[in-house]
Amino acid sequence: MFDQKHRVTRSDYELWRAGQDETAARIAADPDRLLFHAEPELGWLNDPNGLVQVGDTYHIYHQYDPFDAAHGGPVLWNHLTTKDFVTYENRGPALFPDSDLDSSGAYSGSAFMHDGKIHYFYTGNVKHFDRDDYDYVLTGRDQNQIHMVTENPDKLGEKHIAVGPVDYPDDISTHVRDPKILEHDGIYYMVLGARTKDDRGCVLVYTSHDLECWKYATRIELGEKFGFMWECPDLFELDGELILVCCPQGVPADGWRYQNPHQCVWFRIEADWEAPSFKIAGQGMPPMVDAGFDFYAPQSFADADGRRIMIGWAGCPDATAQNPTVERGWQCALTVPRVLNMRDGKLCQWPAREVEQLRKERVSVTAGETVGSPGRLFDAVVSCRGTKSIELEVREGVVVCFASGMLTLDMGDEGYGRDKRSVELDELYCLRVLSDATMLEVFVNDGEVALTSRTYSSAAPAMQLRAEGDASMEFYRLAR
Numbered sequence: 001m002f003d004q005k006h007r008v009t010r011s012d013y014e015l016w017r018a019g020q021d022e023t024a025a026r027i028a029a030d031p032d033r034l035l036f037h038a039e040p041e042l043g044w045l046n047d048p049n050g051l052v053q054v055g056d057t058y059h060i061y062h063q064y065d066p067f068d069a070a071h072g073g074p075v076l077w078n079h080l081t082t083k084d085f086v087t088y089e090n091r092g093p094a095l096f097p098d099s100d101l102d103s104s105g106a107y108s109g110s111a112f113m114h115d116g117k118i119h120y121f122y123t124g125n126v127k128h129f130d131r132d133d134y135d136y137v138l139t140g141r142d143q144n145q146i147h148m149v150t151e152n153p154d155k156l157g158e159k160h161i162a163v164g165p166v167d168y169p170d171d172i173s174t175h176v177r178d179p180k181i182l183e184h185d186g187i188y189y190m191v192l193g194a195r196t197k198d199d200r201g202c203v204l205v206y207t208s209h210d211l212e213c214w215k216y217a218t219r220i221e222l223g224e225k226f227g228f229m230w231e232c233p234d235l236f237e238l239d240g241e242l243i244l245v246c247c248p249q250g251v252p253a254d255g256w257r258y259q260n261p262h263q264c265v266w267f268r269i270e271a272d273w274e275a276p277s278f279k280i281a282g283q284g285m286p287p288m289v290d291a292g293f294d295f296y297a298p299q300s301f302a303d304a305d306g307r308r309i310m311i312g313w314a315g316c317p318d319a320t321a322q323n324p325t326v327e328r329g330w331q332c333a334l335t336v337p338r339v340l341n342m343r344d345g346k347l348c349q350w351p352a353r354e355v356e357q358l359r360k361e362r363v364s365v366t367a368g369e370t371v372g373s374p375g376r377l378f379d380a381v382v383s384c385r386g387t388k389s390i391e392l393e394v395r396e397g398v399v400v401c402f403a404s405g406m407l408t409l410d411m412g413d414e415g416y417g418r419d420k421r422s423v424e425l426d427e428l429y430c431l432r433v434l435s436d437a438t439m440l441e442v443f444v445n446d447g448e449v450a451l452t453s454r455t456y457s458s459a460a461p462a463m464q465l466r467a468e469g470d471a472s473m474e475f476y477r478l479a480r
């Protein structure tokens with residue numbers, strides 16, 4: 001019996017997993033499995049967690065409910081490793097909700113490398129079940145920010161509370177989670193996603209000199225309400241700017257913006273490190289990190305090459321969009337790792353260059369020409385500066401097009417609840433469609449805009465580059 005009312009230990013999991021070999025083998029052989037994206041062996045996956053590079057290996061953990069592909073069960077942290085960002089080794093669950101501190105779920109968190117030791121911080125979710133009138137927002141829940149230190153990314157160390165319910169400001173509800181650490185001038189900053197008692201999202205900031213003792217310092221918020229809870233904050237320095245990425249829940253749609261039930265947006269932050277105080281810079285509508293149907297809870301880290309790499313969950317909580325694989329025992333995946341940069345005041349993302357190692361046969365076409373049998377595994381790069389309109393059928397009935405200043409991803413008749421997503425653009429000069437068996441990641445204008453969506457439509461019989469004006473496309477089939 002696996003639910004949030006019961007803890008799950010490693011031995012509970014192992015006993016259960018021993019009976020799952022046949023299911024796991026059937027899932028691994030399913031034609032809808034992805035070639036170069038991480039996805040769960042069994043069940044359900046959500047947020048990426050604890051991203052860290054140790055030597056030549058990247059460690060990626062993620063929220064994992066192996067017991068139920070529809071996610072009715074508790075979450076663990078599963079552990080993956082990769083050296084090349086196209087093959088992932090599944091090392092199995094590394095963190096279990098097995099203690100009083102996290103009995104209803106080992107929620108999201110991050111890793112921070114310091115002096116050869118890895119410091120993990122995550123949220124232990126504790127729900128109380130001794131009464132039946134808890135609302136689990138103001139009552140009946142504790143969220144503990146837990147610290148573990150280790151040198152071994154397979155064994156995460158003892159659990160200690162770093163920040164707990166007594167440390168939250170009085171106006172904050174029981175929803176406080178998803179710790180992420182930033183170091184600046186020898187001081188550590190922990191950001192936590194939070195919901196106030198009157199349902200406004202914000203980010204709490206705690207500071208520390210030693211990663212052990214944490215003190216509440218300040219909060220990051222907008223003057224006007226923007227969602228009821230801000231999940232998964234990520235505060236990082238990038239190209240001389242301080243950037244906050246976070247996921248406000250329950251922002252109403254506004255024109256083409258914020259069409260998903262929950263959002264992932266970014267803010268430029270003006271910091272006074274002495275105070276400290278962190279103010280959201282500028283006015284206007286917070287830009288979405290990704291405008292597709294399936295993107296949420298990304299996390300970033302700096303790798304040894306100095307790249308800031310972001311990985312997202314290719315999914316969305318409370319989405320009306322479905323994944324038909326749930327009936328076959330699994331759903332959701334992580335996005336391809338994306339390198340972040342600031343360009344002209346915009347947060348740009350581009351697939352890590354490692355992905356290009358899968359590029360095999362190359363076909364070059366110009367406007368009006370066709371690629372025969374494109375299949376589902378490809379990387380297509382279109383150059384189209386000055387082109388008035390453009391259209392590319394990336395699956396049967398699934399089209400990426402640009403016309404009258406709107407870029408649209410139209411998922412056709414078989415989107416499983418996904419219809420269309422559009423983004424307004426001043427111009428379109430380049431478009432990249434990175435396509436895995438059941439995943440599309442579209443990057444616009446060198447990554448100023450991204451759209452991630454799962455797709456279960458068949459391969460298009462042919463892919464014609466339809467354009468009004470000059471355009472050309474480099475099309476690569478992808479394979480191992």
Ligand code: FRU
Nearest residue numbers: 063075107108177231232297
């Ligand atoms: C975001 C989220 C986090 C939480 C985790 C639980 O998708 O709700 O806020 O820590 O998922 O799985």
